[in-house]
Amino acid sequence: MAARRDITAWRPRVPGVTEVFHAHFTEYAYPMHVHESWTLLIVDDGAVRYDLDRHEHGTPHDTVSLLPPHVPHNGSPVTPHGFRKRVLYLDSTVLDDSLIGPAVDGPDLRDPLLRRRVGQVHAALARPGDELEAESRLLFVGERLREYLRPRIGTAAARERRDPVLARRLRELLDERLVPGLSLEDAAALLHAHPAHLVRAFTRAYGIAPHQYLTSRRVGRARRLLLDGLPPGEVAASAGFYDQAHLTRHFRKLVGVTPGRYRTGAAGERGDRQGRVIRPGAGSGS
Incomplete structure (x- = not known):
């Protein structure tokens, strides 16, 4: 098919x-x-x-x-x-x-x-x-x-979900610095832990690596901005991506379509029901 x-x-x-x-x-x-x-x-x-x-x-x-x-x-x-x-x-x-x-x-x-x-x-x-x-x-x-x-x-x-203090504190840091980002070196200095230990603790607690968590949160922010009508180029910087190509690569991976097509599907009169079905055609895959 x-x-x-x-x-x-x-x-x-x-x-x-x-x-x-x-x-x-x-x-x-x-x-x-x-x-x-x-x-x-x-x-x-x-x-x-x-x-x-x-x-x-x-x-x-x-x-x-x-x-x-x-x-x-x-x-x-x-x-x-x-x-x-x-x-x-x-x-x-x-x-x-x-x-x-x-x-x-x-x-x-x-x-x-x-x-x-x-x-x-x-x-x-x-x-x-x-x-x-x-x-x-x-x-x-x-x-x-x-x-x-x-x-x-x-x-x-x-049962208590796996949420040790160190992993939770790193997640809070990533949430606080969603757009500017955070290096593992800076996180390690702030949390007084070795970078490798931070990654292991976070992944063990949440089942996802810190960079994957940050990227998916940024894509979520990009979705909201696109629904507001902002163009992908502007959204990229506002959501913490390096450029539009960087946004497009991760957005398509997590949402299934490019930011441009997502925005087209959310076009229409803002404030009323927004949305027009995207029909990229068979085999487009983008």
């Missing part, structure tokens, strides 16, 4: 939703990366397999997958036909960080009612002028997700 990468992306005027992302991918696999927002995913066609916190998961048709922020994951199609997915990126006003551990323990929720409600949110978000309906429906989705996750808090706390 010819490679296909079609996306639609926009930022709605609905509190709690940082981005809506619809995609149809065939021959594309996401590498390990992180998001700063919650990722609420439903797959309409095909299936996705992914690793989260070193455990393999999947997305059968009736599943709602909830991937927590700051926890590395990847993703790839299960069949040659690829997958068609719809994603809501949600901020901490919908789900707070205390629920990250429970979400790691069980990210795939087989709940037909929840899945139907998530689909209703997407349908409302796709209709300009129906923001109040989308906001109302999202409240019920958030409520049901919290019902699932809160009973698990005690178990997650007892």
